[in-house]
Amino acid sequence: MHTVETVLLVLMLGALSGIAARYVRAIPLPLIQIALGALLSWPRHGLHIAFDPELFLLLFIPPLLFADGWRIPKREFFALWRPILRLALGLVLFTVIGLGYLIHWLIPEIPLTVAFALAAVVSPTDAVAVSAITRNLGMPVKTMHILEGESLLNDASGLVALKFAVAATLTGLFSWTEAAQEFLWIAIGGLGAGALIGWGFARLRAVVTRRVGDVAATQMVLLLLLMPFAAYLLAERIGVSGILAAVAAGITTNFADLDRGAYVTERMQTAATWTLVESSFNGAIFLLLGLQLPSILGSMDEYRHHGAWTLLGYVVAISTALLLLRWVWLMLGVRRSLARAHRTGRMAEPPSPLLQLATTLAGIRGAVTLAGALSVPLLMHDGQPFPARELLVFLATGVILFTLAVGSIGLPWVLRHLPAPGEPASAFEERQARLAACQAAIARLVPDPEVLARHEDDPAWLAQYQEVSGRLTQDYRKRIDLLDDGSAVTTPEAQAETPEVRRQRRLRYVMELELRLRCLHAERDTLYAERHAHRINDESLRSLVQELDLSETSLRKRLAVAKQAAGLQASAAGHGH
Known part of the structure; x- marks a missing residue:
């Protein structure tokens, strides 16, 4: 087989085996790829590299x-x-x-x-x-x-x-x-x-x-x-x-x-x-290992x-x-x-x-x-x-x-x-970093004294600024509330909470994240429906969907950490629905 064809075949098989591994979870992907490579090269007229x-x-x-x-x-x-x-x-x-x-x-x-x-x-x-x-x-x-x-x-x-x-x-x-x-x-x-x-x-x-x-x-x-x-x-x-x-x-x-x-x-x-x-190179490596197995065994005649x-x-x-x-x-x-x-x-x-x-x-x-x-x-x-x-x-x-x-x-x-691991330190650090970023954004909404001085005679500008900054502050406050799952609260009321009350608070947090994901899915489905109806073009669709994809990636990561902190197993994944 020509070298270019071989490379393309190995890359294609790497992708297909990666998909197959999602359905055959009992067998690790490297073993699947090695076995596939060996099967391809085992017959006398098989693929040899x-x-x-x-x-x-x-x-x-x-x-x-x-x-x-x-x-x-x-x-x-x-x-x-x-x-x-x-x-x-x-x-x-x-x-x-x-x-x-x-x-x-x-x-x-x-x-x-x-x-x-x-x-x-x-x-x-x-x-x-x-x-x-x-x-x-x-x-x-x-x-x-x-x-x-x-x-x-x-x-x-x-x-x-x-x-x-x-x-x-x-x-x-x-x-x-x-x-x-x-x-x-x-x-x-x-x-x-x-x-x-x-x-x-x-x-x-x-x-x-x-x-x-x-x-x-x-x-x-x-x-x-x-x-x-x-x-x-x-x-x-x-x-x-x-x-x-x-x-x-x-x-x-x-x-x-x-x-x-x-x-x-x-x-x-x-x-x-x-x-x-x-992804492609890792798959190619193990496929190549499998492709070499028959020739390696064939060289053992001396032993x-x-x-x-x-x-x-x-x-x-x-x-x-x-x-x-x-x-x-x-x-x-x-x-x-x-x-x-x-x-x-x-x-x-x-x-x-x-x-x-x-x-x-x-x-x-x-x-x-x-x-x-x-x-x-x-x-x-x-x-x-x-x-x-x-x-x-x-x-x-x-x-x-x-x-x-x-x-x-x-x-x-x-x-x-x-032993079941608790919340990873990196997850807590990530949540604290998000909180710090939101608080810094709120602080940045306060205008500089020089800017206020330039517009002190413009009440319309001041009113518009207050309206816009108020909306943004409210949005950031909501994000701060969403990030607060109760695990890092040190107020006397929070410290006096029983474990069951704290668990219920975390379950509500999980429920909110799951509902937000459902809303994102509804937004995405609507955007695709708008494209099918030719009310938006492909460029607009890609731009809007990319924003939703980034939001969903962040929400899914936070949801996984929140479920772990709330003690939810995979079987309880649908608790919030």
Whole structure:
């Protein structure tokens, strides 16, 4: 099949599988996509794609890591830097050494340096798969932040460890001093290169938009899409980590966006574009993994003498050891950091055996593991085949599938047994920020003394101003009343309320939000009816519906938080109707 046709087919299947996953909620989306890819390529005349690991790393990984760096909450990321670094760096080293020796002992025909390479390949985790599995299951927010931060950084540490293991296999030489120096150069250089690219783009964008405003929003979004590739290519060209460069560019760009509150069009286009890119690229990655399965299994003819059950046993043993090493590291190396973060208020949930088990099962492997395994060279310097390469690729693929399956079954069970989380701190902070914004808007309605002085002889202007500002003040007061669900009121009357009275107040708040949503739906239906009757044109329809869509998005988010605060379960969602 032609390359263009293949790309279009993979993107289409990614979209269709995403829709199918909405109806088959018992099976996580990554597993559906892997199975679909395998079915497409299994027949002799099925779809077969020559997988180029370097091209794969360039096309798919930088934009996804850039988007993760751009989206991840920076306050929580830096507040939890200790457990994140201990997972992203310490756990990778612990895994490479411990698992490497175990693999060599378990399968003696795999040389020790190749065993270290396999351990390095399976050390990076995949937060994309974790979020796909735990969606709507109640993974603690701060724990998810730690997992996201870990996956952002351990891709680089795992691939650097792989590079040294492969070099030791090719040359027979290894030096801990050189490895440490090289790692520091690769990591710090990659972060610096990405930050420089992000800062340079931010400066250029500021200069351009200062002159033309939001008119160039589309062009700025296109340049933003190209930036992770530029950061990755520049970093790889100078010999540092392109993966960390893409992450650093995303973080730097996010900080630069804090000074661009006035550019509404650019912001909306950017959010929509990155949502599309993340959805399509994530789907393509797992479909490509499935497409490679038949060829990976077909390359195992040399190891048929082990027997299928023995090979599967190796996969189960290595995967189980990988999760056990993660559990041990969480217990010995990270638990104290998590406890300290809980005591200082940076983490709401205290470390517990169930939370530790959930974090262990969340160590799912994915796209970077596959790309790293397939990037192992085919030949040694002397022209001989790289030792046990096919077995390495097979075992790495088996670990991906095993951790996905175990996480898909185990994580939902563990999360259901975790204590029900209260209102997230971010939801309370968001409500307080909305209240502060409304109060600031009311204060801004008071005219400046200079303005009053200019119009003191114009009673008509003063009357009009008072009428308009009065209407706006009333509107903002209504919004403040709507935001007040009773959970943050500290008046003596509110403090004297019984829990049942407070719950009824919150139920009324839920009811009001649900009724507002029903009104929005009625408005939208009417607008479409007006368009069908040709009383408004398409441009007017899009503009009006966009306003309603933004309002509905905000209301739905507040409704979900309000139901959680009121103790309503999914079955009670219709309480207010």
